[in-house]
Amino acid sequence: MNTSIARWGRRLGTAAALSLMAAAATAVLAGPASASGISGLDIVEDSSGVNSGPDNEAYAECPAGTKVVGAGVTNTGLGQVVVDILRPETRAVYAHAYEDGNGFSGRWSLTVRAICAPDVELINYEIVGVTSTPDSRSPKDITSTCPGGKALIGMGWALAGAGGDVGVTDVIPASDHVYVRAYEENNSATTAAWSVTAYRICASSLTGLVIRTSSTTPGSGSQGKSQPCPVGKVALGGGANIVGGTGNVVLHNLWPGSFYANQWLMSANASEDDDGAPAAWHLTLNQICVDD
Template sequence: MRTTTQARAFVLVLGLVATGAVLVPASPASAAVPGLVRIAATSVSSSADFHSATATCPGAKVLTGTGYELNGVTGEGVVDDLRPNGGVATAPTSVTVGAYETEAFAGNWSVTAYAICANPLPGLVRISTVSVSDSADFHSTTATCPGSKVLTGTGYELNGATGEAVVDDLRPNGGVATAPTSVTAGAYEADATALNWSVTAYAICANPLPGLVRASTIGASTSLDFRSVVAGCPAGKVLTGAGYELNGVTGEGIVDDFRPNGGVATAPTTVDSGAYEEDAVANNWSDTAYAICATA
């Protein structure tokens, strides 16, 4: 014979079954980009005119963003390629960074490629567009994510310039409350050249991600030879990719460092953009760093 308490519990269970209610423990929200880490690969250090390194995502991880660092060359080397692999129907998994000397340099130097990697993301692809190829001083092109996809990371490639052009802008759109969907790559000749050349912009795109925004920080405008600025993600967000913009230097500034933090077991949350003058510049100029961030 049931007690009064047992009878009430039995009625409660029957009521839950009848209404379809299920009592389950609360669980935390899923990360927008699970398994996010930063991978690095560094080229040989020598006095060769060209250096290249490829950072590859481990296991089944995919590439959401890119970065690089020139080591030991301080304004005499320029990154010609920041090229994610993949395609319009293929998720990228690695990034290749290639750099030339802008002028003959006797010292040893190297280049580091940074890959921001995550567990597979739905709809991840790489989109590219190429500017016109001619001998104009400035070239620009914008790669836009298709349909409703959003921008997680950026890249570029200079074609035919071989150390005679520098990327002044690698600028994602979006804002502090708006998901980025495109990236513009703009490049100037570092020294006058008769060569025909062009610039390619690469957009790494995925299906919409929770909390995706673009944060930015602009450094002080001065005539110093070197400046550095860090853009960080808002609290509770992680860095999927980044960008930069040089302001007021038009071909005489070189972004030497485009370095996400993090590591092989740590999600990046900031990016450091450091730039040198290639030739002495008397006017004031500045550097802007852009961080593309999603919910952690």
């Protein structure tokens, strides 16, 4: 069941602060003259609770009269828990995670976030998943593209057939598509047939759509990135990609919809698994913002 529902947008009050990091590059996506922004977003969360089981799940449902425009997920297993599903549905977001192939001795939890917008502000809305061929090849990638005239406003993914032996490393939005890539974990490679699905959320007639991209400095251990939307825009969601840590680094936090100093924020975090990464790597955050 949902653990919290907060009303955001133009009616937003005070929210918890996240530290801001380096400046971000912005790509502007033009919209039609009749387009409009989005106001009055609802942020809904659900948590699995803390336990020591091999997997956890959570399901956040949007209020009546709204639809999902963005999805977020976080877990407390750091580099030893793999989020295999972050699936947007029309009025909810489902998340599932496994401990990796050699397990995790600690207790951990999974929390999912749905960003919900009023139905009346979403024109030509759709959610579609595109799935790769199931086999034992690694890595696998898949692209899901919005049809002509629609823009990408949100995304998600699903892995099937590999349990905690495969992790998503790239979830990269563009103006009209999302690209998802997954690798087998180096400490628990599998011979099973598995697949990756990329989910796209598309709509038309939204103004001021931008994708903001920024990266951490190459290093090791755990890395995190946080960045704001421009003033006057709201965060619909986004993705992240791990560069250089293939098979040894796990994305464990992708969290849009926080708010600080009059700006909407998104954060992402990744950590090396218990084997560590043999070389320096970095994390890139890709955030989708739209006019409020």
